[in-house]
Amino acid sequence: MSTRPAGTVRAVCLGSGGIPKQVVDEAECTELGLVGDGHRYKLHGGANRAVCLFSTEDYAALQRDGVRAEAPGSYGENLLIEGLDFAQLRPDDRLTVGTEVLLQIHDVREPCKTLRPLDARFPDLMLGRSGFVCRVLRPGRLRPGMSVSVVP
Numbered sequence: 001m002s003t004r005p006a007g008t009v010r011a012v013c014l015g016s017g018g019i020p021k022q023v024v025d026e027a028e029c030t031e032l033g034l035v036g037d038g039h040r041y042k043l044h045g046g047a048n049r050a051v052c053l054f055s056t057e058d059y060a061a062l063q064r065d066g067v068r069a070e071a072p073g074s075y076g077e078n079l080l081i082e083g084l085d086f087a088q089l090r091p092d093d094r095l096t097v098g099t100e101v102l103l104q105i106h107d108v109r110e111p112c113k114t115l116r117p118l119d120a121r122f123p124d125l126m127l128g129r130s131g132f133v134c135r136v137l138r139p140g141r142l143r144p145g146m147s148v149s150v151v152p
Contacts, residue, residue, distance in 0.1 A: 006083065014078070017039055029140055030139045032045070033049075048107070049133040051133070053077060053078070053109075053133075054130075055082070055131065056080060057086070058131065079142065088150075093150060096147075100138065100141060101136070101138060101139065101140040102136075104134060108130060108132060
């Protein structure tokens with residue numbers, strides 16, 4: 001089974017719960033998410049929502065719409081990815097991150113009112129560009145600079 005290069009991890013982010021999350025040099029990714037990453041609400045986290053992905057391209061689009069969130073982790077993402085075409089991704093797609101981690105997209109991330117402090121237009125402003133939540137099929141270490149590939 002071959003993969004094709006698709007993107008690069010620009011930031012790995014953790015937080016005690018809610019937003020923002022802080023950038024870290026690396027993190028251990030387990031079946032239940034990144035070690036040290038907390039979730040404020042019951043519907044966040046768990047095996048089907050272990051890792052949250054967001055794209056640098058969506059950051060840029062939201063900034064063009066006047067949202068003042070620039071630091072990685074502002075949207076509560078665990079992995080900020082550049083160059084991956086999120087419009088082509090679907091639930092059940094698998095992504096390799098580096099040589100160890102294998103993720104499977106569970107669903108589109110549903111933007112919630114937790115994001116409203118960033119901009120009063122949220123969560124509506126994020127529709128269609130909110131990222132994804134993933135299962136962890138193969139755990140490992142995550143760090144910025146790792147390649148992200150879609151497994152065909």
